[in-house]
Amino acid sequence: MFQNRTEGLALVLPAAVFIAVLFLFPVGILLSEGFKVGGEWSLAGYADFVSKPLNRTVFFRTLKLGFLVAFVSAIIGYATAFCIVNLEPAQRGRVFGLIILPLMISPVARTYAWIVILGRTGIVNKAIVGMGLSDSPIRFLFTETAVFIGLLQLFMPLMIVSLISAMENLPKDAIPAARVLGASWLQVFTKVILPLTREGLVLGGTLVFTGALTAYITPAILGGSKVLMLETLLYQRVNVSNDYVSAGIIATILIVMCFGANVVLRRVAKA
Amino acid sequence: MKYLLPVCAGLMLASTSTFAKDKLTISVYSFAQDAYKEALYDPFEEICDCDLVIETGNSVERMAKIEANAAKPVIDMAVISSHDALALARKGLLQTLDTSKLSSFNDLYEAAKNPLGDNTAVGYTFYASSIVYRSDLVDIKSWADLLKPEVAGRVSLPNITGTQGPLTLHMLNQALGHKGIDFTKTIDAVAENADNIVTFYSRSSELAQLMQQEEVIAAPLGRFAWSRFSGSDLPFKWAEPAEGQTGGMNVMLMTKGNGNEELAYKFMDYWLSTEVQTRIAMAKIDSPANMKVEVPADVADSLTYGAELINSLNMISPADIIDNRDAWVEQWNNKVIK
Amino acid sequence: MGQTWASRLIIFTTLLFLVGPFIIIIFAGLSAGSSLAFPPDGLSLKWYLAVFEVESFRQSFVLSMFLAVGGTLTALVIGVPAAYAICRYNIPGAETIKIIVAAPIIVPGIIVGLALLRYLVVPLEFTVTLALFLAHTALVLPYAVRVVSASLQNLRTDIEEAAVLLGCNRLQAFTKVILPNIRSGILAAFILGFVTSFNQVPVSLFLSGPGVRTLPIDMLAYMEITYDPSVAALSALLAFLSIGIVFIAEKTLGFSRYV
Numbered sequence: 001m002f003q004n005r006t007e008g009l010a011l012v013l014p015a016a017v018f019i020a021v022l023f024l025f026p027v028g029i030l031l032s033e034g035f036k037v038g039g040e041w042s043l044a045g046y047a048d049f050v051s052k053p054l055n056r057t058v059f060f061r062t063l064k065l066g067f068l069v070a071f072v073s074a075i076i077g078y079a080t081a082f083c084i085v086n087l088e089p090a091q092r093g094r095v096f097g098l099i100i101l102p103l104m105i106s107p108v109a110r111t112y113a114w115i116v117i118l119g120r121t122g123i124v125n126k127a128i129v130g131m132g133l134s135d136s137p138i139r140f141l142f143t144e145t146a147v148f149i150g151l152l153q154l155f156m157p158l159m160i161v162s163l164i165s166a167m168e169n170l171p172k173d174a175i176p177a178a179r180v181l182g183a184s185w186l187q188v189f190t191k192v193i194l195p196l197t198r199e200g201l202v203l204g205g206t207l208v209f210t211g212a213l214t215a216y217i218t219p220a221i222l223g224g225s226k227v228l229m230l231e232t233l234l235y236q237r238v239n240v241s242n243d244y245v246s247a248g249i250i251a252t253i254l255i256v257m258c259f260g261a262n263v264v265l266r267r268v269a270k271a
Numbered sequence: 272m273k274y275l276l277p278v279c280a281g282l283m284l285a286s287t288s289t290f291a292k293d294k295l296t297i298s299v300y301s302f303a304q305d306a307y308k309e310a311l312y313d314p315f316e317e318i319c320d321c322d323l324v325i326e327t328g329n330s331v332e333r334m335a336k337i338e339a340n341a342a343k344p345v346i347d348m349a350v351i352s353s354h355d356a357l358a359l360a361r362k363g364l365l366q367t368l369d370t371s372k373l374s375s376f377n378d379l380y381e382a383a384k385n386p387l388g389d390n391t392a393v394g395y396t397f398y399a400s401s402i403v404y405r406s407d408l409v410d411i412k413s414w415a416d417l418l419k420p421e422v423a424g425r426v427s428l429p430n431i432t433g434t435q436g437p438l439t440l441h442m443l444n445q446a447l448g449h450k451g452i453d454f455t456k457t458i459d460a461v462a463e464n465a466d467n468i469v470t471f472y473s474r475s476s477e478l479a480q481l482m483q484q485e486e487v488i489a490a491p492l493g494r495f496a497w498s499r500f501s502g503s504d505l506p507f508k509w510a511e512p513a514e515g516q517t518g519g520m521n522v523m524l525m526t527k528g529n530g531n532e533e534l535a536y537k538f539m540d541y542w543l544s545t546e547v548q549t550r551i552a553m554a555k556i557d558s559p560a561n562m563k564v565e566v567p568a569d570v571a572d573s574l575t576y577g578a579e580l581i582n583s584l585n586m587i588s589p590a591d592i593i594d595n596r597d598a599w600v601e602q603w604n605n606k607v608i609k
Numbered sequence: 610m611g612q613t614w615a616s617r618l619i620i621f622t623t624l625l626f627l628v629g630p631f632i633i634i635i636f637a638g639l640s641a642g643s644s645l646a647f648p649p650d651g652l653s654l655k656w657y658l659a660v661f662e663v664e665s666f667r668q669s670f671v672l673s674m675f676l677a678v679g680g681t682l683t684a685l686v687i688g689v690p691a692a693y694a695i696c697r698y699n700i701p702g703a704e705t706i707k708i709i710v711a712a713p714i715i716v717p718g719i720i721v722g723l724a725l726l727r728y729l730v731v732p733l734e735f736t737v738t739l740a741l742f743l744a745h746t747a748l749v750l751p752y753a754v755r756v757v758s759a760s761l762q763n764l765r766t767d768i769e770e771a772a773v774l775l776g777c778n779r780l781q782a783f784t785k786v787i788l789p790n791i792r793s794g795i796l797a798a799f800i801l802g803f804v805t806s807f808n809q810v811p812v813s814l815f816l817s818g819p820g821v822r823t824l825p826i827d828m829l830a831y832m833e834i835t836y837d838p839s840v841a842a843l844s845a846l847l848a849f850l851s852i853g854i855v856f857i858a859e860k861t862l863g864f865s866r867y868v
Binding site for chain 2: 642645646689727731734818819830831832834835836
């Protein structure tokens with residue numbers, strides 16, 4: 001550790017100033033617009049925003065989908081990560097590569113595929129009708145289900161990767177030891193795996209939750225105007241109505257939610 | 272690392288090297304850009320020895336952008352719907368046009384000459400709007416058929432914020448037996464039916480894909496997008512509802528203080544000329560506003576062509592739309608998509 | 610044995626869900642028909658070739674490359690000293706500085722784009738390209754700082770102290786001793802930044818002007834015009850590009866250690 005503080009500050013300052021001036025400052029002004037009505041400081045914008053049923057519906061839908069996507073990713077993520085960690089090293093590398101592969105692909109492309117897959121004549125519906133699960137094709141597109149599926153595919157790799165690195169740190173003999181001592185698999189999970197991988201779960205959960213909240217492409221393409229989320233609502237308010245008060249409010253809500261998730265989950269991880 | 276810097280510098284140069292020629296920035300609808308390029312943009316660039324910079328999008332989003340940039344216009348010339356143009360004109364964002372600089376002005380249909388009443392816009396195309404549907408699966412005889420059980424779960428309506436939205440409400444309103452432009456009851460009826468509507472589309476390309484993959488079998492549509500459907504192997508049909516067809520006019524305008532008036536007039540004049548209007552009509556994109564344009568019967572059939580048809584359209588005035596749009600959107604948001 | 614079988618099934622199902630759509634995109638782009646469908650109507654390479662004919666794709670590809678390369682390099686130029694300072698110096702207000710530098714990860718991109726458009730481009734007459742460049746740099750900066758910090762932390766501090774004792778000044782110690790040792794960390798940060806920037810959508814959603822669009826935004830705009838399979842073909846090509854870069858990086862420096 002070097003003690004020369006001025007030298008250290010001089011090195012870190014360009015980055016900090018760059019972000020503060022060119023990034024945080026404009027964002028700050030945008031957020032402040034939500035607290036202004038007709039140039040005067042006021043909370044009337046917020047009151048008005050909350051009074052509209054559409055805004056409330058969109059807020060709760062965004063929250064719900066964020067939680068749901070994080071929760072389901074965690075369940076599938078644990079199962080998958082557990083299986084991957086137990087593979088032989090060579091295979092493990094290959095599977096790991098395939099898991100992170102979607103992260104390298106443009107979200108436009110990833111979402112676009114679901115239009116074809118989930119459509120009336122898409123393969124999912126062909127399979128459902130073919131297997132006799134339903135007489136007629138099921139409507140997926142422009143439903144919350146479609147947005148959920150799209151978001152899950154988009155963000156689950158982040159959860160799996162976080163869980164894999166957490167599980168790699170599990171003591172090799174912890175699970176066999178618990179089994180020998182008579183623990184059921186459920187007990188192994190709740191008493192051994194869960195406590196020891198909590199930090200990975202929290203990190204993955206934060207990434208998935210904030211990712212789902214702030215995704216734009218997926219709700220725009222798979223949800224459309226019937227299944228608005230906060231991001232698509234913000235886009236619409238600005239682009240159709242030049243409504244910067246609503247934009248400032250939605251932006252504040254999103255940042256508070258993301259930041260809140262970060263802080264709260266970090267506390268949970270340390271507790 | 273060593274050679275990344277030169278590559279980066281090279282890319283920077285490549286992206287800024289086109290400064291030599293005059294530049295006209297236009298804002299247009301996003302459909303049929305290939306056809307416009309051939310019929311309008313390329314020949315014009317040759318004549319004026321200038322570059323066209325083209326922004327595309329739907330009418331209302333481009334209008335909002337013009338408004339947001341009002342202090343320092345980015346767009347010189349735009350084509351949008353007549354009511355969005357009126358909204359801009361009322362905010363004082365449009366340049367009053369000197370129609371003597373448009374040599375084909377006197378060849379235009381009367382309705383196209385001064386649609387906003389203050390010479391800030393000129394109509395360049397008319398379009399009918401009706402319902403496109405799968406004739407093998409359903410029959411559409413009235414605008415009210417959009418809400419009937421046969422199409423439940425497979426019908427799409429245009430979003431209220433777009434151009435086609437208010438037109439659809441206007442016709443539905445009549446079909447449901449309501450008078451005037453109070454759409455409250457019609458919006459209630461749509462709200463009751465909301466679960467049966469696949470989506471509220473905002474772009475005709477989106478609708479075309481949905482109908483091509485059989486997600487949707489009936490939806491209101493502007494005639495300008497009909498060529499997306501008429502060429503398909505699926506049996507799409509253009510409805511002639513009992514209440515008639517609706518429609519509208521798109522107009523061209525100039526932003527106030529754009530500083531590029533000369534070139535903008537040249538471009539508008541060229542677009543309105545009989546030569547270009549004929550070429551665009553023959554490509555079956557935009558129907559002419561220039562009366563001198565003559566096209567064969569089969570082409571006329573896919574357009575909104577001729578005084579008789581244009582006069583028969585059950586239109587809604589731009590002022591009515593602008594005066595009421597906010598209230599409709601509010602009702603729509605509260606009842607239909609909440 | 611039964612357990613292995615079950616575990617393979619779980620991995621296979623997850624991978625099918627994650628990678629399957631990508632395979633479908635590849636095939637949808639191979640369609641001989643004119644609309645997006647899977648299975649495709651016949652096979653043809655025409656849409657893969659058509660991608661190169663679209664002029665706006667070429668322009669937006671150049672812009673996206675410029676932003677991804679230029680933005681990431683700039684982020685490294687200011688990010689590497691910052692990472693070094695955070696790891697090696699006892700700076701006042703370190704926690705605050707760390708939060709500031711990490712902020713672009715937490716603030717949703719769509720808000721950044723809108724804020725920059727509204728308060729830099731419009732009133733200060735920044736060009737859209739400059740605003741995009743600043744936004745992409747800011748976006749990549751936290752990753753640059755994080756990845757480089759991680760590789761600095763793995764480096765023993767005594768080697769540069771040794772260099773200083775042996776007569777190097779601090780700058781020489783940094784360039785001759787530190788930099789070569791964290792080279793692969795820097796390259797990993799570059800690749801991560803490049804991929805992040807290149808695929809970035811929300812930031813660029815509002816930051817576009819006539820003729821100035823990043824490639825993903827241009828693809829969205831193209832989809833507004835038509836849903837033909839060329840977007841699928843382009844998506845597949847870009848994915849191969851990203852995968853290629855990451856694959857080479859993985860083979861040469863074990864990239865996944867840094868992600």
